[in-house]
Every structure is written in C-alpha cells, then in structure tokens.
Amino acid sequence: MNPEFEKVKTEYMGSKRPQVGFMFGLNELDGEKKTFTCPRGHTFITDSPIVIAVAEEPEYNTGPICSYCYVNWFRNNVNASEVTEDT
Numbered sequence: 760m761n762p763e764f765e766k767v768k769t770e771y772m773g774s775k776r777p778q779v780g781f782m783f784g785l786n787e788l789d790g791e792k793k794t795f796t797c798p799r800g801h802t803f804i805t806d807s808p809i810v811i812a813v814a815e816e817p818e819y820n821t822g823p824i825c826s827y828c829y830v831n832w833f834r835n836n837v838n839a840s841e842v843t844e845d846t
Contacts, residue, residue: 797825
C-alpha cells in the first residue's frame with residue numbers, strides 16, 4: 760500500500776464512524792499509466808486516478824473516477840455565478 764495513503768488514512772482514524780476522503784494522486788499505480796473508460800464513454804489515461812475512499816473500509820472505495828464526469832458534475836450542480844449590480 761502507498762505510504763502517503765496510509766498517512767492520510769491514519770489521520771482519519773480518530774473517529775469511530777467511517778471517514779470518507781478524496782485520494783488525489785495517492786492511488787498511484789507504480790508509475791504505470793493505465794487507460795480507463797467510464798460508463799459515459801470518456802477515455803482517460805493516468806497513473807494516479809481519483810478515488811473516494813472510506814478510511815477504515817477499503818471495500819467501499821469507489822475505484823477510479825472519471826475526471827471529465829467529476830468536473831461536469833461540479834459545473835452542473837454546484838457551480839456559482841458572480842453576483843453583480845446587473846443581476
């Protein structure tokens with residue numbers, strides 16, 4: 760297991776309930792780039808996929824998440840617009 764992942768995991772162990780965290784670049788695939796395809800048809804290549812992890816229960820980890828879908832979800836669901844005097 761990745762030592763950085765273990766460090767982050769250990770920091771979350773203070774609580775009895777499972778903690779969820781984003782693992783950006785902490786899920787490295789030993790420097791080997793792999794190709795992934797998401798259910799929407801996006802293809803991406805990475806050696807450090809985005810994974811949402813439950814610290815104490817790795818069987819609940821998401822596995823690799825499509826960065827295109829991830830960004831689109833934020834744009835569509837939580838993107839903010841600037842408030843100006845005209846709006």
